[in-house]
Amino acid sequence: GENVEQHPSTLSVQEGDSAVIKCTYSDSASNYFPWYKQELGKRPQLIIDIRSNVGEKKDQRIAVTLNKTAKHFSLHITETQPEDSAVYFCAASPPPISNFGNEKLTFGTGTRLTIIP
Amino acid sequence: NAGVTQTPKFRILKIGQSMTLQCTQDMNHNYMYWYRQDPGMGLKLIYYSVGAGITDKGEVPNGYNVSRSTTEDFPLRLELAAPSQTSVYFCASSYLAGPGEQYFGPGTRLTVT
Numbered sequence: 001g002e003n004v005e006q007h008p009s010t011l012s013v014q015e016g017d018s019a020v021i022k023c024t025y026s027d028s029a030s031n032y033f034p035w036y037k038q039e040l041g042k043r044p045q046l047i048i049d050i051r052s053n054v055g056e057k058k059d060q061r062i063a064v065t066l067n068k069t070a071k072h073f074s075l076h077i078t079e080t081q082p083e084d085s086a087v088y089f090c091a092a093s094p095p096p097i098s099n100f101g102n103e104k105l106t107f108g109t110g111t112r113l114t115i116i117p
Numbered sequence: 118n119a120g121v122t123q124t125p126k127f128r129i130l131k132i133g134q135s136m137t138l139q140c141t142q143d144m145n146h147n148y149m150y151w152y153r154q155d156p157g158m159g160l161k162l163i164y165y166s167v168g169a170g171i172t173d174k175g176e177v178p179n180g181y182n183v184s185r186s187t188t189e190d191f192p193l194r195l196e197l198a199a200p201s202q203t204s205v206y207f208c209a210s211s212y213l214a215g216p217g218e219q220y221f222g223p224g225t226r227l228t229v230t
Contacts, residue, residue, distance in 0.1 A: 043221040043224060049218070089160065093216040104162060105219065107159035
């Protein structure tokens, strides 16, 4: 099955600086890569995702890049703000294996991002 | 819409007891999932369902059972609770028949002592 590794496990960044979180995956057939943000005591929420037919996607201060050849993808947060402090999870999903579809996500172990004021 | 709701929020079980974690979604999503989240770890898939009457095992199904009699509800059953099942449990749902956003419930914090 798919295996997703995520680094670093913790990251502290000065407010206004950029933060980068990296993930690698093992299954070359995986084609969907979401990033979820989980604030303390809250539920995970999708912040951005990318599919394997594109190399980069941006949404305001957040961007995700994908390198299919190297099987890794990264989350970039620019101009960090205190509200960016949270745990971030990457995930990977292989293509459907049946007519019912297959949305099984394999998650990384998370990165605790702390923004220092 | 309330989205995905879970009950209870917290529960303490003794070893060997049983309980059912409830999950309901009002978004008419076909896909539903149960995850567990251990401290410092990511989310591990326990079971998932692609529609009423159809369920399948995820990565860590041992010690759990599920059923899906309606589109809205996806309960998770623990038959003989063990300390290793101490965790936070999240239910999620999604609409698309291909990969897409999963909407998570608020979670249930379960302690087995």
